[in-house]
Amino acid sequence: MRFSEFALTTLKEVPAEAEIVSHKLMLRAGLIRRLASGLFTWMPLGLRVLRKVEAVVREEMDRAGALELLMPAVQPAELWEESGRWDQYGPLLLRMHDRHEREFCFGPTHEEVITDIARRELRSYKQLPVNYYQIQTKFRDEIRPRFGVMRSREFIMKDAYSFDIDRDGMQASYDRMHDAYAAIFERLGLKFRIVDADSGEIGGSRSQEFHVLADSGEDAIAYCDEDNYASNIETAETSPSGDPRPDASQDLEKFPTPGVKTIAELCEMLGITAGQTIKTLIVEGTNGPVALVLRGDHELNAVKAQKLEGVASPLMMADDGVIRRALGAGAGSLGPVGMTLPVYFDHAVGNMADFSCGANEDGFHYKGVNFERDLPAPDTVDLRNVVEGDPTPGGKGTLSIARGIEVGHIFQLGTKYSEALGATVQDESGKNQVMEMGCYGIGITRIVGAAIEQNHDDNGIIWPGPLAPFDVVIVPINMHRSDEVREAAEALYSELGDLGFEVLLDDRDARPGVKFADAELVGIPHRVVIGDRGLAKGEYEYRHRRDTDSRDLKREEVLNLLKESAIS
RNA sequence: CGGGGCAUGGCGCAGUCUGGUAGCGCAACUGCUUUGGGAGCAGUGGGUCGGCGGUUCGAAUCCGUCUGCCCCGACCA
Numbered sequence: 008m009r010f011s012e013f014a015l016t017t018l019k020e021v022p023a024e025a026e027i028v029s030h031k032l033m034l035r036a037g038l039i040r041r042l043a044s045g046l047f048t049w050m051p052l053g054l055r056v057l058r059k060v061e062a063v064v065r066e067e068m069d070r071a072g073a074l075e076l077l078m079p080a081v082q083p084a085e086l087w088e089e090s091g092r093w094d095q096y097g098p099l100l101l102r103m104h105d106r107h108e109r110e111f112c113f114g115p116t117h118e119e120v121i122t123d124i125a126r127r128e129l130r131s132y133k134q135l136p137v138n139y140y141q142i143q144t145k146f147r148d149e150i151r152p153r154f155g156v157m158r159s160r161e162f163i164m165k166d167a168y169s170f171d172i173d174r175d176g177m178q179a180s181y182d183r184m185h186d187a188y189a190a191i192f193e194r195l196g197l198k199f200r201i202v203d204a205d206s207g208e209i210g211g212s213r214s215q216e217f218h219v220l221a222d223s224g225e226d227a228i229a230y231c232d233e234d235n236y237a238s239n240i241e242t243a244e245t246s247p248s249g250d251p252r253p254d255a256s257q258d259l260e261k262f263p264t265p266g267v268k269t270i271a272e273l274c275e276m277l278g279i280t281a282g283q284t285i286k287t288l289i290v291e292g293t294n295g296p297v298a299l300v301l302r303g304d305h306e307l308n309a310v311k312a313q314k315l316e317g318v319a320s321p322l323m324m325a326d327d328g329v330i331r332r333a334l335g336a337g338a339g340s341l342g343p344v345g346m347t348l349p350v351y352f353d354h355a356v357g358n359m360a361d362f363s364c365g366a367n368e369d370g371f372h373y374k375g376v377n378f379e380r381d382l383p384a385p386d387t388v389d390l391r392n393v394v395e396g397d398p399t400p401g402g403k404g405t406l407s408i409a410r411g412i413e414v415g416h417i418f419q420l421g422t423k424y425s426e427a428l429g430a431t432v433q434d435e436s437g438k439n440q441v442m443e444m445g446c447y448g449i450g451i452t453r454i455v456g457a458a459i460e461q462n463h464d465d466n467g468i469i470w471p472g473p474l475a476p477f478d479v480v481i482v483p484i485n486m487h488r489s490d491e492v493r494e495a496a497e498a499l500y501s502e503l504g505d506l507g508f509e510v511l512l513d514d515r516d517a518r519p520g521v522k523f524a525d526a527e528l529v530g531i532p533h534r535v536v537i538g539d540r541g542l543a544k545g546e547y548e549y550r551h552r553r554d555t556d557s558r559d560l561k562r563e564e565v566l567n568l569l570k571e572s573a574i575s
Numbered sequence: 576c577g578g579g580g581c582a583u584g585g586c587g588c589a590g591u592c593u594g595g596u597a598g599c600g601c602a603a604c605u606g607c608u609u610u611g612g613g614a615g616c617a618g619u620g621g622g623u624c625g626g627c628g629g630u631u632c633g634a635a636u637c638c639g640u641c642u643g644c645c646c647c648g649a650c651c652a
Contacts, residue, residue, distance in 0.1 A: 016585085018585095018586060018587095018601095019601065019613070020586055020587045020588095020600095020601065020602090021586085021587080022586065022587080023586090023587075023588095023644095023645075024645060025645095026646080041644095043644090044643085099651085115651095116652090145652080147650090147651070147652090149651075150576075150648095150649075150650060151646095151647095151648085151650085153645085153646085158650095158652095162652070164652050166652085216652095225651090309649085321649080322649090323649090414652070415652070416651090448652050449652065450651090450652030451652080453652055482611095484611055485611090487610095488610080516610095517610095517613095518610055518613080519612060520610095520611080520612035520613050520614080521612085521613050521614095522612090523611085523612050524612070524613045527612095540611070
């Protein structure tokens with residue numbers, strides 16, 4: 008491709024809408040342009056990258072025995088009513104109707120459609136296992152689209168669905184996808200981690216997420232390499248410490264704390280740390296509000312809390328009126344002493360002694376509170392997010408916390424959808440069996456953003472080789488004034504093209520600095536500079552995007568080096 | 576959806592408080608000079624100042640209203 012024919016516009020200044028690096032760089036390098044909130048056009052350069060991702064995903068899916076098909080993006084409401092999700096899915100689902108007033112939605116996912124296909128196509132256990140996949144545009148009417156392509160409303164997803172006769176078969180299909188996903192992210196050259204996850208809205212039992220590690224990631228991951236453990240923080244479990252509770256050494260004292268509303272304020276007033284306090288959160292319950300008690304420095308884990316008996320799911324904090332009616336005090340002055348609501352204590356609270364907490368009376372707190380003396384010893388449950396240094400569930404190490412971008416998610420669905428839609432096959436004895444399903448998603452468009460988050464510097468993008476829109480950029484210096492330079496550049500351009508490289512020839516009549524800056528912004532891995540200066544010595548200048556210095560090489564050396572890089 | 580902010584050429588912004596000629600930088604176009612790290616000079620094009628309504632002799636500027644976008648929270652590939 009000749010730069011002069013590529014209609015690429017790069018930006019020196021960043022549009023104000025962009026906040027994270029990948030979004031800024033994608034706009035500046037001309038990969039994407041925004042149409043409306045959460046809607047992006049993939050420009051020619053960006054599309055080249057997208058296609059690279061697709062190609063790798065497709066190859067590995069095919070290799071794993073999955074079958075590609077393509078389902079409609081628009082889906083009839085009836086199917087969603089059959090699965091029960093028409094009412095469940097809520098505003099995330101973009102609904103519409105046709106000229107006959109029939110209801111449809113723009114598919115946010117395709118469990119319903121694929122299960123419908125499966126129940127029509129699959130008759131016998133002999134046809135199983137089957138794993139269908141597609142690479143297709145989804146729409147989710149996100150509450151808050153942001154970060155460019157990372158959380159857009161329209162996005163491209165690879166979604167796959169496996170069908171098996173029994174649980175063992177499903178497990179095998181799941182394991183194959185697990186391995187295929189690992190191979191995909193490996194090949195794409197991304198640093199990633201596989202973590203245990205909550206199965207959430209889609210339903211089902213086992214589920215794991217694939218996270219690209221990046222500081223800007225929206226998810227927190229708890230992991231421990233010694234113990235071979237990794238989990239989304241949503242599902243990382245804590246257990247009671249085996250240590251005995253210390254004895255009480257202080258007397259219970261109630262004291263005035265006018266204006267103290269937060270743990271931080273309480274700590275400042277008493278000169279203690281948050282770890283010596285207790286916070287009491289009131290959430291909506293299925294049968295009136297429920298109190299959740301955590302150590303002051305810990306964070307409530309919503310996924311864990313909403314699974315507790317009597318707690319409303321999805322989790323909702325009780326509003327101030329409810330709290331006041333139930334306890335006679337505001338949110339800043341609550342505590343477990345004399346608590347009249349059903350209450351859950353976090354494991355970590357069970358080990359506390361001489362702690363401080365609210366007195367359930369506005370403007371008053373207790374200090375020197377102790378279990379078994381001031382309130383009954385608690386049964387404890389897992390309520391909080393793990394923190395750095397917590398023991399692993401296996402007990403062999405301690406947890407570290409990293410941030411990640413979720414680019415893949417695999418689920419064991421079981422029979423949730425096959426049951427609802429009646430997707431059965433006959434088994435060996437001729438009896439109808441409900442098929443066991445798994446589903447497997449990869450955010451194709453998100454991968455592009457995630458790759459940039461992980462691979463960039465001050466000058467721009469540094470594409471991992473397999474993702475690069477071009478392999479090589481040729482930068483001729485003064486091409487329009489030097490016949491030697493022009494001929495050398497043209498010759499190299501066509502030769503590399505013949506060798507199968509994707510080459511960008513920067514044939515613009517621009518100053519060198521402009522070309523260098525664009526080459527770096529766009530992030531093409533290999534750069535070959537050709538100028539009169541080097542040609543006089545029979546040399547080209549080569550530099551990899553990751554290198555800080557360039558090397559003067561003979562033409563043959565450049566060719567060999569590129570050929571070698573293509574093999575590895 | 577709740578809270579905060581913004582809307583002025585393609586992009587980044589000033590001007591708004593205190594009403595009176597729409598401006599700067601980048602980008603684009605033309606010409607000349609220049610050519611190894613985002614060049615210089617001269618010139619050109621492009622904006623109903625987000626929409627609608629109001630106040631006023633006069634509105635980018637004041638008032639009302641609507642829309643769009645961004646940021647902070649619950650959702651997710």
